[in-house]
Amino acid sequence: MNYIKEQNGQLWLTEDERENLKISYRIKEIIYSERSPFQHVMILDSYDFGRMLVLDGIVQTTSIDGHIYNEMITHVPLSLHPSPKKVLIIGGGDCGAAREVAKYEEVEEIHLVEIDELVVQACKEHLPEVSGNLSDPRVQYVYKDGVQFVKDHMNTYDVIIIDSSDPIGPAQVLFEYDFYESVHKALKEDGMMVCQSQSPIFHMDVLKQTYANIRHLFPHVHVYTATVPTYPGGLWSFTLGAKQPILFERLHTFTKQTKYANADILSQCFRLPQFMKEHLQS
Ligand code: SAM
Numbered sequence: 001m002n003y004i005k006e007q008n009g010q011l012w013l014t015e016d017e018r019e020n021l022k023i024s025y026r027i028k029e030i031i032y033s034e035r036s037p038f039q040h041v042m043i044l045d046s047y048d049f050g051r052m053l054v055l056d057g058i059v060q061t062t063s064i065d066g067h068i069y070n071e072m073i074t075h076v077p078l079s080l081h082p083s084p085k086k087v088l089i090i091g092g093g094d095c096g097a098a099r100e101v102a103k104y105e106e107v108e109e110i111h112l113v114e115i116d117e118l119v120v121q122a123c124k125e126h127l128p129e130v131s132g133n134l135s136d137p138r139v140q141y142v143y144k145d146g147v148q149f150v151k152d153h154m155n156t157y158d159v160i161i162i163d164s165s166d167p168i169g170p171a172q173v174l175f176e177y178d179f180y181e182s183v184h185k186a187l188k189e190d191g192m193m194v195c196q197s198q199s200p201i202f203h204m205d206v207l208k209q210t211y212a213n214i215r216h217l218f219p220h221v222h223v224y225t226a227t228v229p230t231y232p233g234g235l236w237s238f239t240l241g242a243k244q245p246i247l248f249e250r251l252h253t254f255t256k257q258t259k260y261a262n263a264d265i266l267s268q269c270f271r272l273p274q275f276m277k278e279h280l281q282s
Pocket residue numbers: 053055059060061069090091092093094113114115116119144145146147163164165166169170171172173174196
């Protein structure tokens with residue numbers, strides 16, 4: 001499948017996984033393009049978003065807005081957890097989330113469980129704006145399916161971050177109840193998890209199902225949002241599940257070096273628009 005089309009001497013990537021919405025990005029150069037056993041992996045240099053990681057033709061993260069998502073999926077749980085020492089990231093092959101977790105000196109181990117080694121290699125070598133060419137010794141790369149990995153690690157982690165691609169292809173299993181149940185068991189008694197829970201505009205069904213699954217397992221569940229320009233509809237959701245009550249005041253003292261997240265953003269991101277409140281309460 002060739003995801004890049006030439007039109008009038010110009011190269012274009014068109015995301016066409018949606019029936020009635022096609023999003024096209026004009027491409028300067030194809031930096032990397034390989035097929036792994038799991039998916040097609042590309043690093044493209046685009047005019048408007050700089051370099052970007054594209055998996056099976058879908059934009060995953062870019063130099064221009066990848067930090068928004070990577071900061072929001074990490075600094076919320078890492079700031080809320082009282083003493084994060086062992087952190088598990090499922091997916092996250094662009095290394096952007098691991099790069100943010102590494103900013104917490106109290107974290108002793110970061111296990112990055114990515115099914116596709118090609119993604120890590122490509123992003124470390126060709127997408128340093130996101131990966132930071134991560135070389136922190138606390139990061140241990142495990143190249144296997146996250147579903148099996150969490151089953152083998154009971155009562156182990158303080159924070160688990162599910163930084164998955166969309167619920168198609170290899171990531172589909174990361175949106176199923178059984179997986180969240182294994183995540184719950186892999187967390188310590190004061191552990192917390194967060195997952196990217198898709199677009200409240202286009203995927204409210206996925207968000208509602210994810211929220212219901214996590215609520216079934218965790219006593220404290222909250223959804224928060226951020227706007228990621230290269231994700232369909234921009235507005236994106238994250239769902240946090242915690243075994244112990246959440247002390248939100250911790251977010252007011254956030255001081256890490258970031259480009260998007262700050263104490264105000266982290267303290268406000270749980271305030272939801274009316275349509276989301278109504279859907280999540282229904
Ligand atoms: N930040 C991006 C986003 O929100 O769409 C995605 C981050 S990262 C690119 C998503 C990663 O999840 C991909 O590298 C993909 O290979 C990995 N992945 C998908 N299914 C997986 C599974 N079952 N176990 C582990 N990693 C998986």
